Amino acid sequence: MIATSTLEISAKAYRQNIRYIRSEIGPKPIISAVVKGNAYGHGISQMVEIAEKAGIRHFSTFSSDEAWEVLANSKKGSEIMILGMLHMEEMEELIRNGINFYVFDFERLANAILISKEIGIPAKIHIEVETGFHRTGFDWNQREKLAEILLDNFTFISIEGLCTHYAGAESVSNFVRVKNQIARYHEFKDYFNNQGITFKTYHTACSAATLIFPETILDMVRIGIAGYGFWPTKETFFAKLNSLPKGNKNPLKRLITWKSSVMSLKPVKIGEFVGYGNSYMALENIRLAIVPVGYGHGYSRLLSNQGMVLIKGQYCMVVGTVTMNAIAVNVNKIKDLKVGDEVILIGKQGGKEITVASFSESTQMVNYEMLTRLPKDIPRKIIP
Numbered sequence: 001m002i003a004t005s006t007l008e009i010s011a012k013a014y015r016q017n018i019r020y021i022r023s024e025i026g027p028k029p030i031i032s033a034v035v036k037g038n039a040y041g042h043g044i045s046q047m048v049e050i051a052e053k054a055g056i057r058h059f060s061t062f063s064s065d066e067a068w069e070v071l072a073n074s075k076k077g078s079e080i081m082i083l084g085m086l087h088m089e090e091m092e093e094l095i096r097n098g099i100n101f102y103v104f105d106f107e108r109l110a111n112a113i114l115i116s117k118e119i120g121i122p123a124k125i126h127i128e129v130e131t132g133f134h135r136t137g138f139d140w141n142q143r144e145k146l147a148e149i150l151l152d153n154f155t156f157i158s159i160e161g162l163c164t165h166y167a168g169a170e171s172v173s174n175f176v177r178v179k180n181q182i183a184r185y186h187e188f189k190d191y192f193n194n195q196g197i198t199f200k201t202y203h204t205a206c207s208a209a210t211l212i213f214p215e216t217i218l219d220m221v222r223i224g225i226a227g228y229g230f231w232p233t234k235e236t237f238f239a240k241l242n243s244l245p246k247g248n249k250n251p252l253k254r255l256i257t258w259k260s261s262v263m264s265l266k267p268v269k270i271g272e273f274v275g276y277g278n279s280y281m282a283l284e285n286i287r288l289a290i291v292p293v294g295y296g297h298g299y300s301r302l303l304s305n306q307g308m309v310l311i312k313g314q315y316c317m318v319v320g321t322v323t324m325n326a327i328a329v330n331v332n333k334i335k336d337l338k339v340g341d342e343v344i345l346i347g348k349q350g351g352k353e354i355t356v357a358s359f360s361e362s363t364q365m366v367n368y369e370m371l372t373r374l375p376k377d378i379p380r381k382i383i384p
């Protein structure tokens with residue numbers, strides 16, 4: 001089976017990104033590669049392979065299904081940590097397989113302790129505390145009860161981590177909120193330490209926090225978007241730019257290239273409309289190339305009459321509406337174009353480039369969202 005488009009994932013770019021992050025955090029902290037959302041669209045199995053070859057031995061997922069996928073693809077016995085959803089029915093299997101998970105309420109904690117006692121294998125738990133994100137995490141006023149339970153049961157469970165997540169470390173407009181979160185996290189840490197509870201790892205930082213709030217780098221950093229070669233926001237990039245060595249280019253490299261090919265060519269006469277409705281009328285005689293990628297493949301409808309692709313090293317405009325399975329692009333300026341010729345949706349060709357950011361800004365999606373919408377069934381190919 002040959003798909004209508006392919007995603008190429010550059011292992012070399014990933015190694016570069018990890019080198020850069022390592023240079024920022026120093027030799028000690030663990031880098032946990034966050035592979036939720038099908039590894040931000042890059043493919044979990046591909047990213048586990050690439051990351052392990054780059055020396056990564058810790059992966060974070062949102063949910064248990066993703067954790068199982070990491071486990072199935074890990075060749076190095078890497079640690080796996082679930083940040084969010086797991087089903088109580090599968091907790092025993094998770095514990096038996098040594099999979100770490102976040103604990104943010106008493107119910108999950110009680111279950112973990114119960115099962116650990118029953119099967120004689122300590123659950124690897126990470127206590128998440130609420131510092132201001134207000135989604136999951138133990139509240140400040142729950143600390144006493146929590147400390148009591150942990151002290152009563154520390155022989156049955158393995159208290160791996162104390163963690164939190166920042167709300168908006170990617171923007172200075174959230175500076176005060178993030179600073180308050182850092183302070184609250186340390187209050188939790190001091191409180192538990194004073195009760196005689198220590199954690200194997202303290203970890204709080206995502207990509208943005210790692211890059212612009214270095215005090216959040218503790219024993220481990222949880223790196224998602226930066227590993228895939230994107231700045232969490234433009235602001236993070238500009239905030240960081242000054243501290244980069246002079247003349248240095250962007251140290252983060254995009255891993256992903258999205259390619260398709262010309263399905264057919266069609267001339268359209270002046271005055272004719274292209275595609276559904278009347279959003280595009282040919283103002284001259286034009287030639288169209290039809291590319292077999294549409295919104296059903298993750299190419300947003302918002303790119304109708306807006307998007308661009310690269311063909312033979314030249315930018316070509318999307319004309320008319322993006323349909324479920326195809327787009328039409330104006331190829332008037334391209335000579336000798338044939339069916340089967342390469343089309344770049346994201347990536348470089350002939351010295352020109354289409355970035356995910358240009359792509360997602362014009363569709364008002366951030367990098368994160370555009371990437372994770374890439375369907376799982378587009379084949380991903382690792383480029384060494």
Ligand SMILES: *Cc1c(COP(=O)(O)O)cnc(C)c1O
Binds near residue numbers: 036083164207225
């Ligand atoms: C998604 C996530 C991360 C990684 O965030 P990036 O901005 O992609 O680096 C880290 N920690 C938690 C809890 C997350 O949910």
